[in-house]
Amino acid sequence: MKKLMAAVLTATVATGLLAGCSTGNGGNGEKGSEAAGKQEVTMWGSMSGDAVEYINQMTENYNNSQEKYHVTYAVQDSMEEKLVTAIAGGDVPDIVMWDRFTTATYAAKGAFMPLDDYIAGDKVDMDQFYQPTVEEMKGNDGKQYGIPLTVDTRILFYNKDLLKEAGVNPEEISTWDALKTAAAALTKRDAGGKLEQSGFSLSDPGLFNNWILQAGGKMVDDTVTPPVTAFNSDAGLAVLNYWDELLNQEKVYDLGFEDGFGGNGFKAGKVAICFNGPWALKSLDESGISYGVLEQPEGPGGVRSAIMGGFGLVIPSKAKNADAAWDFIKWWTTQPENGVEFAKLSANLPANKNAAADDYFMNDEILSVFSKTMLYATTRMPVPGYSDVEGLALRPQLDLFVGGTLSAEEALATAQKQGDKILAEAASK
Structure with missing residues (x-):
């Protein structure tokens, strides 16, 4: 750059x-x-x-x-x-x-x-x-x-030096499975299990709206009146199960890990791969970090998507x-x-x-x-009340899920109930 x-x-x-x-x-x-x-x-x-x-x-x-x-x-x-x-x-x-x-x-x-x-x-x-x-x-x-x-929009940013050191070929990171494999190879923990280098940042559950599209689902069903939420689905569960694999099985990230780096572990050289947008380019260039970018990974059904x-x-x-x-x-x-x-x-x-x-x-x-x-x-769906569905109904439940307080099924079901109420109220105005 x-x-x-x-x-x-x-x-x-x-x-x-x-x-x-x-x-x-x-x-x-x-x-x-x-x-x-x-x-x-x-x-x-x-x-x-x-x-x-x-x-x-x-x-x-x-x-x-x-x-x-x-x-x-x-x-x-x-x-x-x-x-x-x-x-x-x-x-x-x-x-x-x-x-x-x-x-x-x-x-x-x-x-x-x-x-x-x-x-x-x-x-x-x-x-x-x-x-x-x-x-x-x-x-x-x-x-x-x-x-x-x-x-x-967001795409994948990767640290060239960290990938080279781990022997990870960035061109192979084109699917969810490949991303998980690379993230695991790029993660480092000390003898006591403390995270020293994260393979992939999962700091923003708000990106669920992008992940569910890649899983073949959608956030809202606007073919009915009033519109209803559509994220409590097989696609929604696929997203949360994938996050669970990254967080709790492969252990590529710990919540709060980037707090010690001003909220940006990638810029600090402590996160190997993350999602980011064009707004980050100037700051990264000024930092001197050697980075590259990749398109969005394909979901389990071969779908590649992004939120604009x-x-x-x-x-x-x-x-x-x-x-x-x-x-x-x-x-x-x-x-x-x-x-x-x-x-x-x-x-x-x-x-x-x-x-x-x-x-x-x-x-x-x-x-x-x-x-x-x-x-x-x-783009996000132009449905009245949509922004509140994301911000007030879904996001708090996703935070509880990644924090281990709720199961995937509980989080999505609770968000669905709250989200449907928000959409119904918005449609009646």
Whole structure:
């Protein structure tokens, strides 16, 4: 990833110079002569830290590309709550960088403006985007409320030095069974049984939603009304039984093992294989660790899958400068070179398939694997109440399972009962 880091470092210096006039709210804030005569357009987003510089670079690129509009970015904590409050008060931003996952929920609350007329008027081809991201930004009424901007997913990261030392060939880690075998070979414990090196990190039970797809199952059955949970199934049991083999039979991981390494045993060189996403690339490159990546492993039925996340751009209802907002959204999302540029700056992968096919990604040994994974990745199901099923019903039971408090059957049955209640209540609203 030397190429990626060189691009990031170069861009950081450049954007640091451009951001010299930044306002305190994280925007690029250039209100002087450069913006004179232009219509002011405000964009909100939750991306902060270094990401502000990268977004400012993109808004400056846009501002310098035309003479009508001037976009300024402002960081917002508690984005959803602030947007709803702003809409109620009538003082809203013109654009929001939005987590696609919650689009349908907030569209139903009247938070966003449908973009179908803009799309039709400018003949925007929505097939240029990964289709799951397009569907994720639709409302329950079938209207398009946003345009996909970025995508992300998790793939397998491995420590090249640790695998070489153990004689493990990373190219053979293509199935659950192969992953288990490699993880066992890469695990080290002292004479007293204390874990010194983990073969595979199982620190995040929240990735169950990805594992169950590989097992041939799904989280929710939306073919019935109201929808019901579908994870208490043979596929769900297959996932938890596999985790049990890793934790309690092969003993490749101990809960809490990574706490002593700032929560990141892989970066510390104490975890040989883990799931991670593109957001980790900069930090890993800076650490100097020698790492490689692999696509998702195939489940017991030969299924390879991944969960796709990421952001899109929306126009809030009551936005005062909707036409200007659309011009900026169209510029950033439909011109592949802009998706490539943002990726070079921030390592955020483009939702535009034409951008993702650029040589910058396909000729890079790391980024090309992410691009391949996106071809079979899918989004979470756009079902009302889904996020609470994961966060409030399933996750607590999975934590109890991996902690040894509940059996697999008990955990899934309890989560099913709670999850079905959440889905029924959400459907009735």
